[in-house]
Amino acid sequence: MANKKTHTKTKAGGKPATPMPPRRRIFSMRAIISAVTVSLIAISVVAFGSLAERNTRQTLNEEIEGRLILEARNLASLSVDALLSDYPELTLCPLVSEIQHDRTDIAFMAVLDHEDKVQGHIDLNIIGGGLPMLTDLQPRQALHTLLPNEKVLANTNLVVVSVPAQHANGRQVGTAVVGLNQSYVDEMVARPRQAFLMLTIGLLVAGVGVSLLIMSFLLRPLGALRAGLERIGRGDLASPIQLNDKTELGLLAETVDGMAGQLLKSQAEMLEKERLGAEMSLAHQMQQSLLPDGEIRQGSCVCHGAYAAAAEVGGDYYDIIERIDGRLGLVIADVSGKGLAGCLVTSMLAVLIRSLHNRYESPSDLLVNLEKDLLSTLAPGTFITVFYGILDPETGLLVFASAGHCPLAIYRANKNQVDWTYTKGIPVGAMRNGALAKTLADSTVLLAPGDVALQYTDGLNEAWNAQQQEQFEFSRIAEYLVETAPQGSQSVLENLLPRIEAWTAPDPLGDDFTLLAVERIEVPSIRETTDHIATPTTISVLRRREHLEEMMDDAKRLYLPSRMEDLALLTDWVADCLDGRPELADCKDLVETSLFEVCANIIEHGYRNQGGHELALWWVPTTGTEQEWSAAANNEDGPRPDGIGYFMVCDQGTAFKNENWTPPDLQDPKVRRRGRGLGWQIVHLSMKRVVYTPNTPAGNLTLLRFDPAKTPVR
Amino acid sequence: MADQLTMTWEPNPVSIPVLRLKGRLDVVGANQLRDEARRSLQIAGELNLVVDLADLQFVASTGLATFLLLTEEYAEVGGTIVFAKAIPAVIQVILLLNIDQFLKLAQTEASAFEMIGA
Numbered sequence: 001m002a003n004k005k006t007h008t009k010t011k012a013g014g015k016p017a018t019p020m021p022p023r024r025r026i027f028s029m030r031a032i033i034s035a036v037t038v039s040l041i042a043i044s045v046v047a048f049g050s051l052a053e054r055n056t057r058q059t060l061n062e063e064i065e066g067r068l069i070l071e072a073r074n075l076a077s078l079s080v081d082a083l084l085s086d087y088p089e090l091t092l093c094p095l096v097s098e099i100q101h102d103r104t105d106i107a108f109m110a111v112l113d114h115e116d117k118v119q120g121h122i123d124l125n126i127i128g129g130g131l132p133m134l135t136d137l138q139p140r141q142a143l144h145t146l147l148p149n150e151k152v153l154a155n156t157n158l159v160v161v162s163v164p165a166q167h168a169n170g171r172q173v174g175t176a177v178v179g180l181n182q183s184y185v186d187e188m189v190a191r192p193r194q195a196f197l198m199l200t201i202g203l204l205v206a207g208v209g210v211s212l213l214i215m216s217f218l219l220r221p222l223g224a225l226r227a228g229l230e231r232i233g234r235g236d237l238a239s240p241i242q243l244n245d246k247t248e249l250g251l252l253a254e255t256v257d258g259m260a261g262q263l264l265k266s267q268a269e270m271l272e273k274e275r276l277g278a279e280m281s282l283a284h285q286m287q288q289s290l291l292p293d294g295e296i297r298q299g300s301c302v303c304h305g306a307y308a309a310a311a312e313v314g315g316d317y318y319d320i321i322e323r324i325d326g327r328l329g330l331v332i333a334d335v336s337g338k339g340l341a342g343c344l345v346t347s348m349l350a351v352l353i354r355s356l357h358n359r360y361e362s363p364s365d366l367l368v369n370l371e372k373d374l375l376s377t378l379a380p381g382t383f384i385t386v387f388y389g390i391l392d393p394e395t396g397l398l399v400f401a402s403a404g405h406c407p408l409a410i411y412r413a414n415k416n417q418v419d420w421t422y423t424k425g426i427p428v429g430a431m432r433n434g435a436l437a438k439t440l441a442d443s444t445v446l447l448a449p450g451d452v453a454l455q456y457t458d459g460l461n462e463a464w465n466a467q468q469q470e471q472f473e474f475s476r477i478a479e480y481l482v483e484t485a486p487q488g489s490q491s492v493l494e495n496l497l498p499r500i501e502a503w504t505a506p507d508p509l510g511d512d513f514t515l516l517a518v519e520r521i522e523v524p525s526i527r528e529t530t531d532h533i534a535t536p537t538t539i540s541v542l543r544r545r546e547h548l549e550e551m552m553d554d555a556k557r558l559y560l561p562s563r564m565e566d567l568a569l570l571t572d573w574v575a576d577c578l579d580g581r582p583e584l585a586d587c588k589d590l591v592e593t594s595l596f597e598v599c600a601n602i603i604e605h606g607y608r609n610q611g612g613h614e615l616a617l618w619w620v621p622t623t624g625t626e627q628e629w630s631a632a633a634n635n636e637d638g639p640r641p642d643g644i645g646y647f648m649v650c651d652q653g654t655a656f657k658n659e660n661w662t663p664p665d666l667q668d669p670k671v672r673r674r675g676r677g678l679g680w681q682i683v684h685l686s687m688k689r690v691v692y693t694p695n696t697p698a699g700n701l702t703l704l705r706f707d708p709a710k711t712p713v714r
Numbered sequence: 715m716a717d718q719l720t721m722t723w724e725p726n727p728v729s730i731p732v733l734r735l736k737g738r739l740d741v742v743g744a745n746q747l748r749d750e751a752r753r754s755l756q757i758a759g760e761l762n763l764v765v766d767l768a769d770l771q772f773v774a775s776t777g778l779a780t781f782l783l784l785t786e787e788y789a790e791v792g793g794t795i796v797f798a799k800a801i802p803a804v805i806q807v808i809l810l811l812n813i814d815q816f817l818k819l820a821q822t823e824a825s826a827f828e829m830i831g832a
Contacts, residue, residue, distance in 0.1 A: 564741055565718065571772070589772075589803035590810065597775055600741065666782075672816060673786050675779020682775055685810050 072163035076176035092120025299393030315342030316514035326610030363401035394612030396447035411485035413450025447520035459513030489519035562613035597679035606653025621645035655694030719743030736769035739777030761793030768799035
């Protein structure tokens with residue numbers, strides 16, 4: 001197969017030329033309309049001319065036949081006397097010649113006697129014989145009323161009228177015959193036809209010219225219209241066509257301009273919508289980022305939150321904030337506006353509450369001051385219903401205030417029923433004259449183990465069932481809590497969204513709703529937890545257990561409350577542990593400081609400065625008997641036992657990572673200013689070995705191997 | 715049980731303020747010390763300060779971090795803070811961390827005044 005090369009034309013610069021699109025065949029409207037006009041006129045004229053000619057020919061035939069009849073009758077009446085004479089030809093031939101003279105339309109005239117012999121004719125040679133013109137004539141339907149024995153005969157060339165010449169007594173003595181050439185009729189018809197044809201052609205030419213002129217004039221705006229449409233096609237919607245035309249084309253141009261304007265507006269609206277969509281998406285992300293992740297477990301309480309969105313961005317918000325005193329700030333709010341505006345107010349609210357939550361012991365005071373801070377930026381007509389509570393996770397005591405928010409529902413495990421707590425506070429921003437402070441009051445509830453408190457936004461109780469024409473209502477919330485709360489607050493939150501979606505089905509959620517659930521749980525004491533060491537289930541735990549049991553045989557134990565001020569108890573306990581070791585007297589303070597740093601670290605990071613927990617400490621002297629240490633004390637140059645034992649600290653707090661800990665570089669002034677890492681530095685410098693093992697069945701374990709030989713006391 | 719931290723301003727023959735610490739210097743005490751020393755520097759305008767540690771029985775890492783912070787802050791404005799009369803238990807931790815190189819330590823109040831230049 002031969003190679004087929006293709007060539008592309010290139011411009012001077014070497015770039016390939018843009019291929020031209022195939023030219024489309026265009027039919028001129030002027031030509032089409034002119035041709036149609038001419039055709040219609042021609043058809044009309046021809047039709048009209050044909051009809052007119054037919055009528056003319058018929059009329060002419062009637063007239064000629066009438067004339068022929070009259071001519072023949074006249075000739076017959078003039079010939080009667082001559083036909084009765086002896087020599088009729090002498091009279092009749094001159095008579096026929098005189099009548100036929102100058103009559104070009106008459107083909108012939110003749111008078112026949114009773115024997116049909118010619119007695120009068122312009123040609124004398126046929127006198128006394130038959131008339132040859134009558135040989136192939138056929139009778140024709142007369143157009144006029146004929147008298148008896150009168151006939152009209154015709155063939156393709158002639159029309160002949162035969163009229164009997166009758167004597168006064170009624171006897172026929174001869175026949176007068178007058179013939180006319182058919183060509184005469186054709187000539188008579190052809191003459192006006194030619195004139196008509198000329199006139200028609202003239203009119204057609206004039207009509208084409210005039211129609212072309214009119215069409216050109218009328219279609220003149222088409223160029224501007226086409227250019228305008230091409231501009232629109234290229235995306236230029238801002239330049240109007242501006243056609244000053246009074247015809248339908250002008251109206252069309254106005255319509256196109258209007259359409260371009262609408263397109264431009266729609267385009268702008270679409271761009272605006274896309275931009276708003278992007279902003280809404282961003283706002284949605286921002287709003288999601290405001291909400292806490294997962295559950296928060298503190299002391300004997302577990303807090304969960306959930307948010308179910310109906311629109312992209314709602315005005316709901318909840319937060320669980322750790323206060324500096326170890327309690328938890330619980331907040332749930334519903335801004336009256338939705339969308340981006342609601343989201344912005346929500347963001348402001350979140351920031352303000354986070355900045356205020358440690359300043360006020362009273363939730364009412366916090367809400368009142370929150371309103372003061374918000375009023376300057378809160379748009380008129382916008383208000384917020386807010387529930388703010390302070391929960392002591394150790395005791396389950398919840399102090400709260402509600403600014404126009406839904407009543408608090410508490411599932412009481414001992415009664416298996418729901419208690420409702422109603423308040424009288426008005427929403428934040430609803431009345432801007434200080435009325436909020438007068439309506440707010442702190443309420444207190446105590447959650448017992450197994451109780452679940454549920455706070456929510458009105459999207460929950462107002463969820464609409466269109467078929468039953470009913471809201472979900474508080475009663476169904478109570479029924480739902482009785483059903484699910486015994487399985488815990490997680491169960492309450494997990495199952496509520498499907499329940500509400502089933503309630504509103506087939507319609508989607510009409511409003512977003514937010515949930516905040518607090519469950520009081522039973523927390524085993526540290527003693528109970530450490531007892532679990534005796535029932536391990538894995539090999540690694542078994543090893544740990546053996547190690548711990550070995551350590552604990554002779555251990556001195558101390559249970560410390562998880563409060564900084566109680567760490568002073570370490571002083572006496574360390575003294576007791578090292579009692580009888582006078583050689584260790586110099587180390588006692590460092591040991592205490594090390595244990596203080598370990599315990600303070602656990603209280604701060606593991607227990608987040610919350611009281612109510614415990615730390616268990618063991619002192620396990622493992623190597624070196626009392627005698628050995630006494631000997632070592634008496635002989636400073638002699639051998640020393642390898643370390644004197646272990647300190648172990650066990651806690652149930654949140655495990656923290658310390659494997660990345662590195663000694664602080666105190667040569668750096670910034671590090672000295674920050675002062676972080678000194679605690680662990682003390683521990684590592686004063687202990688021979690430090691091992692932190694988080695999340696064992698006994699809790700988080702910190703093992704310290706103490707070696708006075710390592711302690712660099714100067 | 716050892717006492718919580720108490721702070722008292724001690725009269726002295728020279729015009730340098732002396733702040734006496736007593737008890738245990740841990741997180742809470744460290745914040746109090748920082749605030750008191752800053753108040754002296756920023757509000758009272760005293761560029762120098764002697765901190766008497768004679769009755770300070772225990773110092774935690776947060777207390778030592780405060781010593782370092784205040785030393786930096788006083789030096790920044792051209793002032794001096796001297797920690798005087800620390801007991802061996804406190805000195806032991808300071809030496810353990812090797813931060814004596816950054817702190818001005820004095821055995822007596824007089825030597826503290828001398829270090830300041832009074």
